[in-house]
Amino acid sequence: MKEGLVFDIHRGTTHDGPGMRTTVFFKGCPLHCTWCQNPESICAQRELMWNAGKCIGCMQCIKVCAVKALTADENGIKADRAACRKCFACAAGCPSKAMQAVGNSWEVSALVKEACKDRMFFIDFSGGVTVSGGEPLLQSEFLVNFLGKLKKEGVNTALDTSGYGRQEAIDKVYPFVDTFLYDIKFINEEIHRKHTGVSNKIILENLKFIADKIRRQKDSKLWIRTPLIPGATATEENIEEIGQFIRGELLDITERWELCTFNYVCKDKYVKMGQSWEYAEYTLLDSSTVKNLASIAEKYAEEIVVVSGLTGQNE
Ligand code: SF4
Numbered sequence: 001m002k003e004g005l006v007f008d009i010h011r012g013t014t015h016d017g018p019g020m021r022t023t024v025f026f027k028g029c030p031l032h033c034t035w036c037q038n039p040e041s042i043c044a045q046r047e048l049m050w051n052a053g054k055c056i057g058c059m060q061c062i063k064v065c066a067v068k069a070l071t072a073d074e075n076g077i078k079a080d081r082a083a084c085r086k087c088f089a090c091a092a093g094c095p096s097k098a099m100q101a102v103g104n105s106w107e108v109s110a111l112v113k114e115a116c117k118d119r120m121f122f123i124d125f126s127g128g129v130t131v132s133g134g135e136p137l138l139q140s141e142f143l144v145n146f147l148g149k150l151k152k153e154g155v156n157t158a159l160d161t162s163g164y165g166r167q168e169a170i171d172k173v174y175p176f177v178d179t180f181l182y183d184i185k186f187i188n189e190e191i192h193r194k195h196t197g198v199s200n201k202i203i204l205e206n207l208k209f210i211a212d213k214i215r216r217q218k219d220s221k222l223w224i225r226t227p228l229i230p231g232a233t234a235t236e237e238n239i240e241e242i243g244q245f246i247r248g249e250l251l252d253i254t255e256r257w258e259l260c261t262f263n264y265v266c267k268d269k270y271v272k273m274g275q276s277w278e279y280a281e282y283t284l285l286d287s288s289t290v291k292n293l294a295s296i297a298e299k300y301a302e303e304i305v306v307v308s309g310l311t312g313q314n315e
């Protein structure tokens with residue numbers, strides 16, 4: 001694979017690994033987490049996004065679509081994604097950039113150059129480049145090339161992964177990752193499948209594989225991340241189970257267990273993608289719930305538990 005598909009690049013991030021970082025988001029994910037914060041990351045191809053706030057209602061997009069995949073009603077422009085041929089004539093012809101194609105193809109060297117534009121900050125703030133997604137392991141060949149080049153340039157690297165990928169791919173990428181940001185969402189396989197669409201067997205096996213490598217080579221860091229999602233991961237039982245797993249399998253080599261609280265900032269993205277979102281009406285977790293879950297986590301891994309993200313007020 002010569003080129004990789006990337007849907008976003010964020011600069012100056014402080015929550016995607018050590019220090020101040022640039023995060024590159026790879027497009028495509030085999031999981032379908034019900035709470036996904038990046039709905040535009042799931043599809044492994046370029047796709048349309050429509051921004052109501054920018055649309056001037058000129059209907060140019062509808063006129064240029066050869067297969068009539070676009071229609072307009074009182075809620076704005078709608079795309080029939082099954083009919084769409086992904087030619088992006090509508091995006092190219094939109095005068096206000098309300099209609100856009102999400103996802104750009106990058107050649108490795110160009111992406112390295114782009115990701116390293118803030119290199120001075122990496123040095124000043126002990127940061128580097130993080131690859132997130134989507135699931136970066138889905139583009140494993142490009143990922144290995146990208147991270148390998150960054151390491152050659154002396155850039156600190158982090159990989160934010162669901163862990164759902166081939167062990168062979170993890171083996172190849174391992175030498176080029178300084179910090180693994182690895183999600184454990186659930187230990188219970190059936191509940192994992194219910195909320196993400198896939199089994200967690202491979203995920204937990206791959207995590208043990210990485211842990212063994214870190215134990216032997218002592219060269220990479222491991223941060224575990226658990227999203228705290230109301231009605232899904234944010235239960236006492238789930239945090240107990242993950243805590244037991246970390247204490248039993250990982251505590252000696254895990255630098256941090258981060259509990260990332262739910263937020264709804266992605267709500268607007270679902271509207272732009274023309275999709276409904278199960279969590280659209282959910283509020284932030286209140287602080288006493290988060291404190292309680294953190295105290296359960298601390299029973300198993302007191303020194304390394306960190307809570308990140310927003311919490312709401314208690315009633
Ligand atoms: S071309 Fe752009 S501005 Fe015009 S109707 Fe379509 S999305 Fe809106």
Ligand code: SF4
Nearest residue numbers: 065084085087088090
């Ligand atoms: S991408 Fe092409 S086929 Fe799809 S809606 Fe736009 S103009 Fe039509």
